[in-house]
Amino acid sequence: MNSIDLEPAEDHGSVPAVYVHHQHPVPDPGIEEHIERYTDANPAAGRRVYAQVVGMLALVPVMAIAVIVIYFAVPRQASIRLGPLYANAMNVGLGVTGGLMVALIGFAAIQWAKQIMGDEESVDYRHPILSSREDREEFLSMVDDGVRQSNLGRRRLIGAALMGALGVVAAPAVVLLSDMGPYATPSRIRATLEKTVWAEGVRLVNDVTYTPIKASEIEIGQLVNGEPEVIAHMEGAAKIEAIAKAAIIVVRMDPKSIRIPASRKNWQVGGILAYSKICTHVGCPISLWERTTHHLLCPCHQSTFDLGDSGVVIFGPAARSLPQLPITVDSEGYLVARSDFTVPVGPSFFERDSRHDFKKGDN
Amino acid sequence: MARPADVTTAESSAVEAHEPTAPHRLSSAGAAAEWVDDRVGAARLGKGLIRKVFPDHWSFLLGEIALYSFIVLLLTGVFLTIWFKPSMAETQYDGSYQLLKGIPMSKAFASTLQLSFDVRGGLLLRQVHHWAAILFTAAAVVHMLRIFFTGAFRKPREINWLIGIGLLSLSLIEGFAGYSLPDDLLSGTGLRFVDGLIRSIPLVGTWIEFFVFAGQYPGTSIIPRLYMAHILLVPALLLGLVSAHLALVFYHKHTQYPGPGRTEQNVVGYPLFPVYMAKAGGFFFVVFGVLVLMGGLMQINPVWKFGPYTPNQVTAGSQPDWYMGWVEGAVRITPNWEWHLGHTTWSWNIFLPGVGLMGLLFTSLAAWPFVEAWITGDKREHHLLDRPRNAPTRTALGVAGMTCYAMFWIAGGNDIIATHFSLSLESITRFMRVAVFVAPVIAYHVTKRLCIWLQRRDQERVLHGSETGVLIRTPEGGYYEPHEPITVDQAFVLTQHDEMDVLDATEGANANGLPPRDGVVVSKRRAALSRWFLADNLAKPTREELEHAHDHGSSAALTSGSDHD
Ligand code: HEM
Ligand code: FES
Numbered sequence: 001m002n003s004i005d006l007e008p009a010e011d012h013g014s015v016p017a018v019y020v021h022h023q024h025p026v027p028d029p030g031i032e033e034h035i036e037r038y039t040d041a042n043p044a045a046g047r048r049v050y051a052q053v054v055g056m057l058a059l060v061p062v063m064a065i066a067v068i069v070i071y072f073a074v075p076r077q078a079s080i081r082l083g084p085l086y087a088n089a090m091n092v093g094l095g096v097t098g099g100l101m102v103a104l105i106g107f108a109a110i111q112w113a114k115q116i117m118g119d120e121e122s123v124d125y126r127h128p129i130l131s132s133r134e135d136r137e138e139f140l141s142m143v144d145d146g147v148r149q150s151n152l153g154r155r156r157l158i159g160a161a162l163m164g165a166l167g168v169v170a171a172p173a174v175v176l177l178s179d180m181g182p183y184a185t186p187s188r189i190r191a192t193l194e195k196t197v198w199a200e201g202v203r204l205v206n207d208v209t210y211t212p213i214k215a216s217e218i219e220i221g222q223l224v225n226g227e228p229e230v231i232a233h234m235e236g237a238a239k240i241e242a243i244a245k246a247a248i249i250v251v252r253m254d255p256k257s258i259r260i261p262a263s264r265k266n267w268q269v270g271g272i273l274a275y276s277k278i279c280t281h282v283g284c285p286i287s288l289w290e291r292t293t294h295h296l297l298c299p300c301h302q303s304t305f306d307l308g309d310s311g312v313v314i315f316g317p318a319a320r321s322l323p324q325l326p327i328t329v330d331s332e333g334y335l336v337a338r339s340d341f342t343v344p345v346g347p348s349f350f351e352r353d354s355r356h357d358f359k360k361g362d363n
Numbered sequence: 364m365a366r367p368a369d370v371t372t373a374e375s376s377a378v379e380a381h382e383p384t385a386p387h388r389l390s391s392a393g394a395a396a397e398w399v400d401d402r403v404g405a406a407r408l409g410k411g412l413i414r415k416v417f418p419d420h421w422s423f424l425l426g427e428i429a430l431y432s433f434i435v436l437l438l439t440g441v442f443l444t445i446w447f448k449p450s451m452a453e454t455q456y457d458g459s460y461q462l463l464k465g466i467p468m469s470k471a472f473a474s475t476l477q478l479s480f481d482v483r484g485g486l487l488l489r490q491v492h493h494w495a496a497i498l499f500t501a502a503a504v505v506h507m508l509r510i511f512f513t514g515a516f517r518k519p520r521e522i523n524w525l526i527g528i529g530l531l532s533l534s535l536i537e538g539f540a541g542y543s544l545p546d547d548l549l550s551g552t553g554l555r556f557v558d559g560l561i562r563s564i565p566l567v568g569t570w571i572e573f574f575v576f577a578g579q580y581p582g583t584s585i586i587p588r589l590y591m592a593h594i595l596l597v598p599a600l601l602l603g604l605v606s607a608h609l610a611l612v613f614y615h616k617h618t619q620y621p622g623p624g625r626t627e628q629n630v631v632g633y634p635l636f637p638v639y640m641a642k643a644g645g646f647f648f649v650v651f652g653v654l655v656l657m658g659g660l661m662q663i664n665p666v667w668k669f670g671p672y673t674p675n676q677v678t679a680g681s682q683p684d685w686y687m688g689w690v691e692g693a694v695r696i697t698p699n700w701e702w703h704l705g706h707t708t709w710s711w712n713i714f715l716p717g718v719g720l721m722g723l724l725f726t727s728l729a730a731w732p733f734v735e736a737w738i739t740g741d742k743r744e745h746h747l748l749d750r751p752r753n754a755p756t757r758t759a760l761g762v763a764g765m766t767c768y769a770m771f772w773i774a775g776g777n778d779i780i781a782t783h784f785s786l787s788l789e790s791i792t793r794f795m796r797v798a799v800f801v802a803p804v805i806a807y808h809v810t811k812r813l814c815i816w817l818q819r820r821d822q823e824r825v826l827h828g829s830e831t832g833v834l835i836r837t838p839e840g841g842y843y844e845p846h847e848p849i850t851v852d853q854a855f856v857l858t859q860h861d862e863m864d865v866l867d868a869t870e871g872a873n874a875n876g877l878p879p880r881d882g883v884v885v886s887k888r889r890a891a892l893s894r895w896f897l898a899d900n901l902a903k904p905t906r907e908e909l910e911h912a913h914d915h916g917s918s919a920a921l922t923s924g925s926d927h928d
Contacts, residue, residue, distance in 0.1 A: 020743070021862045025906040026825070026854040031624030031631055071483055077459065087662070091486045095659010098487070103652020109645025117638050124416035124630045126616055126746060129519040181577045184569040192579045193569070207675060225675065236453045237583040240674060244580060247675035277675055282559025282694070282713060283580075284552065285675045299677055300552070301695040302778060302788050315789055317694060317712050319701035347559040348710040349569045354703040 031121065039115045049115040056108035063101030070094055189351050194344040196228075196246040198325060203229040204250060204274065204335040212334040215269050218252040221291040226250045226274065228337070245345050247277040247285060248325055250335065251307055253294055258308035261363045267326035269335065274325040275311050276345040279303060281318035283347045296322070312360045320348070321358040417639040418619040418632035422513075425506035427643060431650040432499035433605065439492040440594060446482050448474040449544065449590035451583040460667055468546075468671035471586050475545040475666055491658035496538050498654065500686045503531055511731075511761050514749035515618045518742060521732040523611045528729045530604050533597055535686055540593040542684055545664075546586055551672030553683055554581065556694075563713035581674065620748050621859050623852040627746050682776070689768050692775030693720050696795045720771075738892045740866050740885075752821070753860045755814035756896045762810040763803035770799040811899065818901040821857040824849055826904055826912040858903050866893035 039046040070093040080089040131139070152159050182188055203212045207225040210232040218224060226248045234242055255271040267273070275296075277285050284300035294308035303316030311322030323345050326338035343357050400406040417423075450470040456463045458473065460480045478485035507527060510516050516524035539557070543550045558580045562568045577584035616630050625631050633639050669678055683691055693716030702709035735757065736742060751758040773780070774795040781788045828846035836842055849857075868890035885893075904912075 020741075020864075023862070023903070023905070024855075024859060025904055025909050026851065026858045028626070028859070029623045029851045029855055032622075032852060076481070076483060085660070087660075088486060090483060091490070092659050094484055094487050095490075095655055095657075099652045099654075099656030099659055101652070102648050102655055104648075106645040106648025106650075106652055109641045109648065111645075113638050113641035113645065117641065119633075119638075121631050122414070122416050122634055123624075124616060126628050126630060129615065129744060177574070181574040184573045188573075189569060227675070237451065237581075240581060241579060244674035283555045285677050287677060299778075300556070301691075302792070303699075313699060316792075317697050317699050319699040319710065319712055347562055347713070348701060348708045349562040349572070350565055350567075350707055350709070351569055352708040353706045354701070354708045 031123065034120050037115065037119055046116075049111060053108045053112050053116065056104045056111070060101055060104050063097045063104065066097040067094060067101060070097060184351070186351065189349075193346075193349060193352075196340055196345060197230050197242045198228050198246055198337045198340045200337065200339050201330070202337045203330070204248065204327065204337070205229045205232065207247065213250060214333050215272055215329050215335055216333060218250065218272055220252050220254050220271065222252055223289040223291075224250045225277065225287075244283075245278065248274045249277045249286070249289075249296070250274045250327075251289065251294075253308055258294060259310070261310060261358075263363060264310060264324065264326075266328070267324060267338070269327060269329050272327070272335065273307060274327045274335070274337075275305075275307060276323045276325065276341060278346040279318060280313075280320040280322060280345075281316070281347065286322075309360065310358045310362070312358065320354060324358070412613070413636045414634040415613070415616070416630050416632045416634055418617055418630060419642075420620055422509045423617065424646065425502055425509055427646055428502035428650055429499055429506055430605065430609075431647045432495045432502060432654065433601065434647070435495040435651050435654050436492060436499060437598065437602075439488050439495065440598075442488045443478065443492060444594055446474055446478050446485060447471070447544065447590075449587045451546065451581075451586050463667065463670065466671065469586070471544060471546040472666070472671045475547070479667060487655070487658050489658075490661070490663050491654050492541075493663045494657045494661070495654050496541060497663075497684060497686075498650075500531075500534055500538055500684075503527075503534060504686075507531065507728075508761065508765070512749075512751040512758055513618070513620075514745065514754055514757065516732045517745040518732075518736065519744050520611070520615060520618075523608060523615070524732050525729055526604050526608045526611070528725060530601065530608065532725055533601050533604070537593060537597040537601065538684060538686060540589040540597065542664075543589050544586060544593060545666045546672050547666035548669040548672050548676060548678055549664075549666075551581070551674070552677055553687075554585065555674065559713055560717040563710040564718060565709055565714065581672075616746070618746050618748050621750065621856050623855055625747060627744070630746070688775040689771040690717060690721060690775075692771040692773065692777070692795070693717070695777055696771075696774045696792050696799070698796070724768075735896075738889070738896050739863055740893070741863060747859075750860070752814040752817040753900070755811045755818070755899060758814050759807045759811035763807040766806035767799055767803040770795060770802050774799070815899060815901060822901060822904055825854050825857050826909065860903070862900065862903065863897055865897050866890050 039049050070090060074090045074093055076090060078089040080087055080092050082092075085092075147153065204226045205212050205228070207227045210227070210229070212229065213224060213226060227243065228246050231239060231242055231246065250272060252270075252272045258271070260268065279286050279298040279300065281298065281301055281303050284298055286296055286298045286305070288297040288299060289295075290297070294306060295314070296305045296307050298304070298316065298318070301317050303318035304314050305311045305318070305322045306314050307322075311324055313319065313321060323341045323343050325341055327335050328338050330336045343354075344352055348354070396406070396409070448470045452470050453467050454470050454473050456466050456468055456473050456476065458476050458481055460476055463476065475489070478489055480486070510524065510527070539553070543554050558572060558576065561572045561575060564571060572580065575585070575588075576582045617632075619625050619630055619632070622631070633642075670676075682688070694713065697712050697716040700711040700715075702711065774792070777788060777791045777795065780786065781791055828848045831845055831847050834842050834844055866885050866889060868885050868887045
């Protein structure tokens with residue numbers, strides 16, 4: 001009984017031997033005897049299932065009519081309250097009636113198949129997937145005939161030239177994609193990714209009301225979401241692109257409780273500092289401010305920046321400090337930028353020269 | 364009309380060429396089939412297919428759920444295209460949702476609001492579409508796990524496994540593209556994330572970013588482009604692959620679980636027509652109906668609550684659809700490794716978890732059938748499924764992979780865990796960094812032990828019957844648990860599997876003392892892998908052991924489970 005097969009079959013010469021034991025200590029008892037179903041054995045049960053199936057199908061048109069009635073009769077904005085559920089009445093109505101309409105067809109069909117259709121199992125036989133030796137040989141000889149007829153044997157160059165030609169056709173097809181976008185040349189990168197609309201003298205404005213921010217109006221511990229004033233006059237895509245890079249947060253901290261490096265002494269106004277709002281990780285706008293610790297937490301992946309220490313990363317997956325915007329006040333006491341950011345804002349990109357970002361301990 | 368006689372036979376004036384010998388009344392369905400056959404000769408094709416046998420098992424429904432959700436996606440998606448406007452041009456909202464009246468937003472977002480509030484049934488279709496997308500990806504993943512754990516990917520089904528991997532990766536892309544279309548605050552945040560992933564690709568990232576977004580992020584082209592991908596390019600590819608996938612299932616005939624009378628040479632089940640058709644067709648309507656009910660009763664992606672996308676706002680605690688959760692987690696816990704070499708920046712902190720991990724997952728999934736066949740040297744065809752316990756190393760690897768995935772996925776909710784359990788984010792992140800490596804190792808060992816333990820239990824059941832859970836006290840005061848005999852059918856299932864020998868390195872002899880076959884070279888490393896994969900299996904009882912155990916009358920002999928044979 002303990003038959004040992006040398007597998008695989010002979011035609012795979014280079015394959016290592018696997019010794020497979022198809023030992024069947026318990027002989028195959030063969031397919032189970034068919035047991036008569038309750039619905040076949042008991043005529044009353046059979047009739048019940050029959051009625052169920054027909055009943056379910058009969059409900060389908062009822063549901064369909066309900067769907068149509070609800071569509072026309074229920075006011076669009078009416079709402080419905082079912083216990084904790086508070087929802088649009090038409091949506092719930094259409095969903096419930098439409099869902100039941102469809103599902104009933106399914107339940108009826110399955111019930112029919114399981115309880116009423118004959119349930120004797122049948123057996124199909126499998127044949128090895130690989131073709132028989134004769135088929136293979138016949139096929140290969142047909143291939144040979146074809147190759148001979150094509151005369152490729154004597155005119156070899158045609159084959160190589162055709163392959164080459166087909167390959168070359170792909171090149172223009174790919175090249176046609178080149179106008180999908182501008183090229184990321186160094187000058188274009190400088191003009192786009194590395195530049196924002198901030199410039200010397202641009203006022204900081206509140207990002208909702210667009211009112212300029214007065215230094216004297218910010219209290220210690222307060223955070224204001226800001227934008228450059230020029231944004232107010234922009235629209236559409238240009239505006240969104242500008243916001244995606246220029247958004248800032250303005251915070252006021254007690255100057256005695258924070259560390260201001262010598263190189264950034266005049267980037268702030270009495271403890272008011274402005275930072276890019278765009279996370280240096282993958283660019284989420286950062287928003288969660290903890291006034292006692294001066295920590296700013298990004299809601300996306302929880303990178304945490306210390307605004308009391310030039311925006312260095314103290315936790316999380318971000319690798320670079322938040323860029324700080326140098327600011328001062330104008331003659332009317334409003335906060336204005338001294339220049340654009342000194343390093344590119346937002347997520348890293350390959351061509352970014354990251355040697356000038358602020359690192360912990362820099363001065 | 365020279366020779367009309369040629370086209371009719373003596374008995375009949377119709378074109379009917381092969382009247383069945385015995386007059387045979389066809390049902391109306393049969394008459395229809397005849398009509399078609401007269402025109403396309405469908406009977407020749409159909410007779411091979413119509414009574415094709417499909418085995419029945421609940422786990423074979425998983426792929427069906429994925430297929431039916433896909434059909435629902437196609438149907439609902441076509442409806443959505445009637446009203447959805449894939450445009451990032453700015454407009455002022457003027458629909459019936461009062462809270463956003465007068466707010467500037469993209470036409471894409473405005474048309475999604477229109478679908479949700481002004482088109483009757485639009486909200487239902489949106490919600491059904493979104494639930495179907497979630498069900499589709501979930502069913503596809505669980506279906507893949509079923510294939511993996513039962514070894515259904517083995518020869519000759521490797522190509523279909525690869526098609527399945529292609530389907531899975533395309534459906535992630537499709538789902539992501541769809542999620543981005545409404546241009547609400549959440550979908551914009553997702554796009555920003557993808558922009559970050561693209562940028563992190565060394566050397567070419569910025570080029571790809573500019574090509575994909577037609578300039579810098581976000582531009583005005585991305586939604587029209589994603590729309591093209593979402594409703595044309597990817598669905599066409601999916602449809603093609605799904606068809607190939609199903610054609611191969613048909614062609615190979617479905618695998619079956621081991622059971623009495625089930626062999627590598629047959630397939631036992633119900634015929635396609637009518638039983639399987641009614642069941643599968645019925646099941647489509649059930650899946651469809653359940654999805655419509657979900658769309659009616661369960662809110663999903665209420666974009667009006669998030670508002671239109673602006674790049675300077677984000678909703679806290681925002682979560683992507685479930686299938687992107689693990690990438691999110693990986694990105695959260697990867698340490699902030701970044702190289703600053705000369706004028707360049709290499710963002711491993713984003714590239715490794717984002718692009719790298721996904722590549723690793725799909726590559727290792729695609730490679731597995733070939734790796735396993737190489738390790739075992741097994742090149743036979745398999746149509747009987749493995750019981751997962753009988754392939755302990757594979758099962759353990761699968762559970763380890765699932766555990767690793769789960770750890771990443773949990774890490775994707777580290778902020779939610781932190782607030783719920785008042786833990787510090789730092790400690791959770793540090794814990795998860797270790798857990799993604801350690802938990803899979805633990806899971807691997809536990810699973811492997813468990814499989815071997817289950818093998819041992821199978822053996823006990825075959826030899827001594829199954830435990831009854833009743834304790835009986837003997838007159839002498841001892842206790843014993845009587846065992847109940849198992850049926851021959853059960854005993855056969857527990858002992859039918861093949862056993863493969865470990866491959867020995869070429870110099871040595873095979874475990875059975877048989878010399879290695881000519882021309883076959885097995886390296887030491889391969890032999891070691893083979894040992895790792897196979898050596899821990901418990902040998903199943905031999906016929907002698909079985910007879911011995913039953914002679915000893917250990918309370919159980921096999922009862923005949925069936926009267927025949
Ligand atoms: C596997 C296939 C598909 C998946 C996973 C998928 C997924 C999604 C998701 C998650 C959304 C966002 C829905 C929302 O607003 O909550 C969406 C939107 C959309 N999908 Fe699909 N989809 C698929 C196939 C299709 C097909 C075949 C079409 C059209 C022929 C289509 C048309 C649309 C349209 C027009 C939208 C935008 C409408 C809106 O968001 O309200 N989808 N898709
Ligand atoms: S985007 Fe801020 S932590 Fe990832």
